[in-house]
Amino acid sequence: MAATTATVSGGAHAPARQHTGALTLLLFILGRDKVRFAIWILLLVAIPIFNAFSLEALLPTPESREVFAQGNEANPVTLSVLGPVVDTSMQGIVAWRSAAQGVLVAGLASALMVIRHTRTEEESGRRELISATAVGRQAGLTAAFAAVFAANLVSGLALTLLLVLVTGYPLAGSLLYGLLFALIGCAYGAAAGTVAQLAQSSALGRGICVGLLAAAFAPGIGGARGESEWLAWLSPIGWTRFARVYVDEQWWVALVPIALTVAFAALAYALSARRDLGSGTIPDRAGTFGPPQAGPRLRSPLALAWRLHHDHLLTWTLSLTVVSILVGWVSNTFDDRLGGLGVLREWLAGLDSDSVGDAFLAIITFVLLLVVGVPAVSIPLRAHAEEEKAFAATLLAGPVSRSRWLSGHVLFALAGPSLMLLLVGLGTGVPYALATGQPEKLTHQVGQALLGLPAVWFIAAVTLALYGLVPRAAVAVGWGFLVVLLILVAVGEAGLIGRGAFVFTPFGYSHPMMTLNWAAPIAFTVLAAVLVAAAYAGFRRRDLEA
């Protein structure tokens, strides 16, 4: 008896035993996800290198870079997202341009990876299996942290090496720049470790992490410049600027993400040591009890699909509507604040807009269209999840045809993003029309937003067709396709592909820079219809996955 007590208390107080087995788990994580880690590292190093080549072609002389920096000062969108240009040297511009993208990649990859190896494992019951072996309570968390921290350091160092060796930028600045991305990634990974202890489901955990990442843009949009510059300290994008890479490197700025990493990791460990397996303080599920009988409407696959989709749809629709209304409201003020700037006039000429407000709204509407691309992939993938979890089989074992089952998901996959675009148009248009006193602004905004319909239908249809024909590839290829389309936007904006080609990409034809060619939206609508038909044909013919 005495011996047992000694072992138990010894176990609880010996910190080393809390991590027993972490190394084995770490190797397991690295092996399981080697492709994901490789893509993450490649993406992180590719972005600044791509920017270096495209910007060097675009802004070859110091004068052109000077003009570019002034133009940025007058452009409310890039100023909000990227902040002011610190240094107009080539490497300074590249560092400025890549900052937000690098933070997004490192932050998102780190956070999602940590959630994937903590809360997702717990939710699926796999952690229970692992925990029952001779593995310490904190080993899973330690392994996830170790894997993500290692991947960040590797990607940061790889970036430094490439900047020095390929583009020939100075070592000190390149080292600090790579290090910053690595440490910011670590901070997001550590924060995700804390989120994983709190959020009851991995989906909720991922949502919170995406929110934390979006928060990095809040200070910039909230006006962190001039006297309010200090606000940018609240954003990792700001840290990359305050570090003054390639000017006079402020190495101590790196202490900020280090401190956050330590703090979040400590918090994660403290929470993890105190909570029960499977528990979470932020609930994501309806309570234990519900109706003992189904309501009168729950009688068809469509009704069930609505039940499964409505939380996701509602969250997206509400968030987009709120953002649209805010944007529509502030757009009118840009005329007063920035209307007098000569550089801005020049810059606007390329956009074919009457006023700064119009131009700002056109750009934001386009950005919101890109955002709606995300639910256009995630909603159709719900069908895949339903099949994988064998929920589809439960319905299809009843008198429900494959087509009828699929139709519920197809409906929401097409109608959901459509509704979101309509609300983007109304949300931006109504307050803007009210503020400017020009009612035609409303119809213009709605028209502008709805012009994106063929694009989101096409994206949703590609995902549906993938699901119907090659379900195992649907998740990876569906998201990959969206990423390719977003890269095409960057490539098109940088002028690396001709306008004649860019206008025939889903996000190209409605780009504010482009003159609309109606052939493109019509073609994408037709293609979407063909792809949806292919989805049905494929799904009717193939074996169920589970």
Added chain:
Amino acid sequence: MTTAISATGLVKTFGRTRALDGLNLTVTTAEVHGYLGPNGAGKTTTLRILLGMLRATSGEVTLLGGDPWRDAVELHRRLVYVPGDVTLWPNLTGGEIIDLLGRLRGDLDRRRRDELIERFALDPRKRAHTYSKGNRQKVALVAALASNAELLLLDEPTSGLDPLMEAEFRKCVAEKKHQGVTVLLSSHILAEVEVLCDRVSIIRDGRIVESGTLEELRHLTRTTVTADLTGDPGQVSGLPGVHDARVEGSRLHCTVDTEHIGEVMGRLSALGLRGITAQPASLEELFMRHYQRTGSGAETASSGTTRGR
């Protein structure tokens, strides 16, 4: 006597894996048919083909007179399925799921549903994510048993149920059988099979290796005999149908093919029988013999009996 399910030469391949390898299966209307076999033998694959969820690579399948792939929707109105690993929408309650499935089939009988919920002691107000494995199984069982379907496809339906609920399940199946419902029951629980099934089919490596009533299957096995004789026990060991003979003084131990048991008994009495015990093969021995993966059936049967002693 009509046929509810008939499969001939059924083959299903997944890449290089041959899950079903020329399977022949016949289930007669209104019988309870046990479907047995080791894990991974192809039981669930067979059921999923019968449900039109998988398409057979080759071979013929008829279910209730229709093609399970082509006529899935019409056939599914007449059958219900209970999977071995029930997954349920986490945010729906058990009651909601039972009602949804019943309404889809179009034969939700509220009185029967409530009665079954009572019998299986299920709390229909709880959301599915709070149910244990056994309780999830009960949701699927209630939904299936509340229907008026003429065919039940049950894939290890009692896994996770406690013995009390298992007994309740047996009663329910017996009732269904009484009403003339056909049942295909995949199970590993031999007592369940022994009590419920009229006929059984045993699948191994994607083929049916034995099919028939339990009596018929028992017939294929041997009876273990121990006899105390006044005469020379050695004379018996050479007789046809006698195996594993071992003599200890006046006592003879052997196993006898069921078809030869009469003659052997005759010879034993002629040799002056002082005492005898004869044990038919237990169901367990019967299945163990078929579940053995190595060697042919006959070899494993004799090695099984040898080990038994």
